Amino acid sequence: MNRTVRLAREAGGGQTRYKGRPLRGQNSPEGSTSRAPRGSRTPPSSSRFPRKSDSSRSDRRPESRLSPHSGSTPSGSDRNLSRLPRRTSEGSDRNLSRFPRRTPESDDKFRRVYEKNMYSRTKVGHSRVYVNREVKDKMYGRTTKAREVESDTQERRSRKWEEGGSRERARGREIDSGNLERRSGRRDVGASRERGDHSRGREATMDTQERRLGSKEEYRERRERRRNREDEDAALPTAGPADTKVRPFTAYSPPLSPGLLQSVTELLGTNPPSPIQTLSLNYFFPQNRKSNPRTKKSSETLLGAETGSGKTLAYLLPVLQSLKETEQTEDKGDGKQRFNSPRALILAPTHELCRQLAASVKQLTHIDKLRTVCFSNPIPKGRKRATANDESLYDEDVTPEDYEAQHGFLRPADVVVGTPSKMLEMFRLSDSVEEKLDEQGEVVIKADYGESKGLDRVQWVVVDEADVSFGKNFRPATRALLHFVREARLKALGRSKAPDKEPVPQDEITTPEVQVIEAESAEKEYTNVTPTVTDVPPPVSTEDTSAAPAEKPTTTTKVDPTKAFTAPPFNLVLSTATVSSSLGTQLAVYHPRMIQLLSPNLHKLPATLRTEHVSWSGGNRTADVAAKIFSIWTQEARAMRLETGKRYTSMDRSKILIFCNTASHAEKLGRELGEKSISTFVLTSESTLRRHGSNKHLEGFLKVADKAGDQGKIEAQAKQTWKEQDLEDKQPVVPTAVLITTSLLSRGLDFAPSVKNVLIMDEPQNMVDFVHRAGRTGRAGAEGKVILFGKGGKRSESSYLQELRTRAKTLRA
Numbered sequence: 001m002n003r004t005v006r007l008a009r010e011a012g013g014g015q016t017r018y019k020g021r022p023l024r025g026q027n028s029p030e031g032s033t034s035r036a037p038r039g040s041r042t043p044p045s046s047s048r049f050p051r052k053s054d055s056s057r058s059d060r061r062p063e064s065r066l067s068p069h070s071g072s073t074p075s076g077s078d079r080n081l082s083r084l085p086r087r088t089s090e091g092s093d094r095n096l097s098r099f100p101r102r103t104p105e106s107d108d109k110f111r112r113v114y115e116k117n118m119y120s121r122t123k124v125g126h127s128r129v130y131v132n133r134e135v136k137d138k139m140y141g142r143t144t145k146a147r148e149v150e151s152d153t154q155e156r157r158s159r160k161w162e163e164g165g166s167r168e169r170a171r172g173r174e175i176d177s178g179n180l181e182r183r184s185g186r187r188d189v190g191a192s193r194e195r196g197d198h199s200r201g202r203e204a205t206m207d208t209q210e211r212r213l214g215s216k217e218e219y220r221e222r223r224e225r226r227r228n229r230e231d232e233d234a235a236l237p238t239a240g241p242a243d244t245k246v247r248p249f250t251a252y253s254p255p256l257s258p259g260l261l262q263s264v265t266e267l268l269g270t271n272p273p274s275p276i277q278t279l280s281l282n283y284f285f286p287q288n289r290k291s292n293p294r295t296k297k298s299s300e301t302l303l304g305a306e307t308g309s310g311k312t313l314a315y316l317l318p319v320l321q322s323l324k325e326t327e328q329t330e331d332k333g334d335g336k337q338r339f340n341s342p343r344a345l346i347l348a349p350t351h352e353l354c355r356q357l358a359a360s361v362k363q364l365t366h367i368d369k370l371r372t373v374c375f376s377n378p379i380p381k382g383r384k385r386a387t388a389n390d391e392s393l394y395d396e397d398v399t400p401e402d403y404e405a406q407h408g409f410l411r412p413a414d415v416v417v418g419t420p421s422k423m424l425e426m427f428r429l430s431d432s433v434e435e436k437l438d439e440q441g442e443v444v445i446k447a448d449y450g451e452s453k454g455l456d457r458v459q460w461v462v463v464d465e466a467d468v469s470f471g472k473n474f475r476p477a478t479r480a481l482l483h484f485v486r487e488a489r490l491k492a493l494g495r496s497k498a499p500d501k502e503p504v505p506q507d508e509i510t511t512p513e514v515q516v517i518e519a520e521s522a523e524k525e526y527t528n529v530t531p532t533v534t535d536v537p538p539p540v541s542t543e544d545t546s547a548a549p550a551e552k553p554t555t556t557t558k559v560d561p562t563k564a565f566t567a568p569p570f571n572l573v574l575s576t577a578t579v580s581s582s583l584g585t586q587l588a589v590y591h592p593r594m595i596q597l598l599s600p601n602l603h604k605l606p607a608t609l610r611t612e613h614v615s616w617s618g619g620n621r622t623a624d625v626a627a628k629i630f631s632i633w634t635q636e637a638r639a640m641r642l643e644t645g646k647r648y649t650s651m652d653r654s655k656i657l658i659f660c661n662t663a664s665h666a667e668k669l670g671r672e673l674g675e676k677s678i679s680t681f682v683l684t685s686e687s688t689l690r691r692h693g694s695n696k697h698l699e700g701f702l703k704v705a706d707k708a709g710d711q712g713k714i715e716a717q718a719k720q721t722w723k724e725q726d727l728e729d730k731q732p733v734v735p736t737a738v739l740i741t742t743s744l745l746s747r748g749l750d751f752a753p754s755v756k757n758v759l760i761m762d763e764p765q766n767m768v769d770f771v772h773r774a775g776r777t778g779r780a781g782a783e784g785k786v787i788l789f790g791k792g793g794k795r796s797e798s799s800y801l802q803e804l805r806t807r808a809k810t811l812r813a
């Protein structure tokens with residue numbers, strides 16, 4: 001016999017296994033009470049395999065596992081063969097009745113399979129030998145942990161196989177007995193089994209299955225019918241399996257127009273869609289999906305995904321595609337209608353974000369030519385600012401008339417971007433909106449408004465940063481605007497009479513077929529989206545209770561439960577990185593049918609974002625911040641020298657974003673860092689720069705929504721300018737690399753990848769605030785770091801910060 005095989009037998013035991021279970025004809029080597037130790041090859045005990053008596057088991061247990069180098073040959077191959085199950089006089093009958101007869105061939109086959117599984121071929125010196133896996137692990141330094149994991153997996157598989165087997169057998173018995181009963185009228189099925197009449201059982205099983213399933217075609221037809229029925233039955237919003245297979249953007253064209261596809265390619269190159277984009281595209285363009293598990297129409301959708309995950313594109317693509325598709329039909333009228341009103345409204349909480357979103361829309365539609373107006377870009381075309389301080393051109397002073405006359409929404413506008421209150425003002429809906437509780441404790445939205453203009457064609461309303469827009473400060477304006485759009489749409493659809501009482505038929509809405517998806521795995525670690533009884537605001541009704549003055553009527557809008565549950569006559573899309581408990585409550589009460597598309601990493605920090613906690617030294621806090629900033633730049637300089645051998649200049653410094661809690665604190669920090677030769681730029685809600693209607697002052701910090709590579713070009717240009725100035729002035733010019741701000745800039749803004757560090761100086765107000773501040777870096781797979789100041793000994797660190805530190809760890813993706 002071949003030497004290598006002999007070595008193998010010596011090294012191992014005589015237990016014969018196949019895929020984690022003992023081979024047929026062999027009794028389980030496991031003891032009746034003891035469980036197999038981890039890492040051993042013993043299969044879990046199973047009633048399927050009869051156990052041997054203890055004495056016979058001890059015979060079979062290997063004394064030692066030997067190294068192939070030991071050269072000792074304990075009792076050789078014969079001994080191993082003798083370990084194969086022996087038929088004891090007491091067990092043999094039972095074995096014979098349950099298993100096929102053992103033959104030399106079958107024994108040989110078992111041995112081969114056993115060796116294949118237990119042993120592996122390896123090279124020792126110049127010869128190839130079979131060695132026991134455990135020995136091999138030791139030879140190659142494989143860790144016990146790795147072995148344990150593998151062994152656990154095998155054990156699990158083995159158990160699964162056993163369970164599956166027993167289920168199968170039970171099912172077989174059922175069918176078997178039923179069939180036998182029918183065929184021969186015999187009730188005593190046990191008798192036939194005792195006689196070993198298994199062939200009849202098998203036949204019966206096959207017969208029954210064939211009769212049950214019918215032909216393949218019949219089966220498919222039935223399956224199709226069942227699926228269709230499920231589609232009809234699926235109540236909204238039901239969870240269905242999400243189609244998360246990543247396809248390139250090109251796979252969505254059509255329906256994505258070639259123009260949009262080209263713009264996306266210019267922006268992202270060949271990058272595939274992010275997970276939330278895949279969810280969204282599969283949902284809004286279901287015709288593209290191969291599997292179509294459950295589809296149902298819905299006009300309300302929530303997109304939830306971590307910061308920097310590409311939610312903007314996730315909602316813009318379906319909206320812009322839909323606008324492009326319906327453009328033809330819209331233009332068919334008298335040719336003028338299109339110019340009267342926008343077809344999509346995009347709401348965002350800050351002017352900075354509105355401007356950035358508008359720039360993104362413009363970039364995406366520069367080929368398809370959809371017109372975009374941003375109400376936060378107030379300077380009318382053709383007018384130049386007289387002086388830098390020309391107050392008349394600030395945001396607040398731009399009137400709807402200005403827009404109408406020179407810039408505005410009465411000219412072609414497919415998409416309008418703005419904050420909710422600016423929209424109300426520009427559409428002449430309201431100067432003031434407030435939410436109050438009336439005497440009965442019901443929520444009342446109070447608004448003064450003029451004639452509702454220009455909202456009758458709105459097909460899409462997108463609410464970005466939905467948890468802020470539906471939060472305490474913005475809710476009255478957002479809800480009021482949604483109310484007015486709804487009214488205008490119903491009027492346009494000829495349903496102005498008692499609109500609150502009857503639900504709006506879905507067919508009248510240009511809603512695409514949608515897939516109902518809810519990612520189960522979404523972490524809701526620190527927010528509770530299920531409203532509690534105390535959370536739920538009182539129900540809503542619309543009722544005119546106050547007499548309206550002739551020109552500017554005042555309407556008190558009560559929220560009405562019937563109205564709250566009817567679908568809006570337009571598509572409503574909310575986008576957020578945090579589903580806060582108050583947003584959850586709002587959705588449960590006002591939009592119970594909303595479909596939620598949630599990325600599995602919702603409420604997690606981006607995977608590429610690192611977190612650092614820094615203690616205060618106990619002295620001047622500004623000095624600590626300055627020290628941190630210099631240490632960041634010093635590290636960068638060292639890394640650059642090592643990697644490229646080049647000298648690190650002030651132009652090479654990465655950008656740093658610092659968050660404070662108040663405007664005054666931000667201003668003070670800016671001043672003090674300036675004294676330490678750190679050039680900073682401070683932007684808070686009180687800064688006059690904000691009112692100039694452009695994001696120019698944030699240039700270098702914000703990402704430019706333009707062709708891929710343009711960001712790099714812009715930064716290179718900026719560096720060049722600095723260098724030229726430097727030469728001209730013969731003065732060292734230090735570009736501003738530190739932006740100090742408050743939570744104002746923590747929402748939605750897409751900062752450039754050069755913003756690599758975010759410093760959180762003051763304790764964020766809550767976890768949501770922390771997630772958004774931290775999320776300004778580490779975006780779209782770029783590296784980033786968030787540094788949270790305030791860590792100290794247990795005494796100096798507030799309990800809140802301690803909690804935040806612990807939770808930040810759990811937020812790792």
Ligand SMILES: Nc1ncnc2c1ncn2[C@@H]1O[C@H](COP(=O)(O)OP(=O)(O)OP(=O)(O)O)[C@@H](O)[C@H]1O
Pocket residue numbers: 267268271272273274277305306307308309310311312313576577703747748749750775779780
């Ligand atoms: N598929 C993609 N591949 C690579 N980069 C992408 C992709 N989609 C979007 N991006 C980029 O990711 C960045 C972040 O996108 P976006 O601003 O939409 O994130 P977000 O999820 O809205 O973040 P936030 O929650 O902070 O608002 C943008 O610069 C965008 O160009």
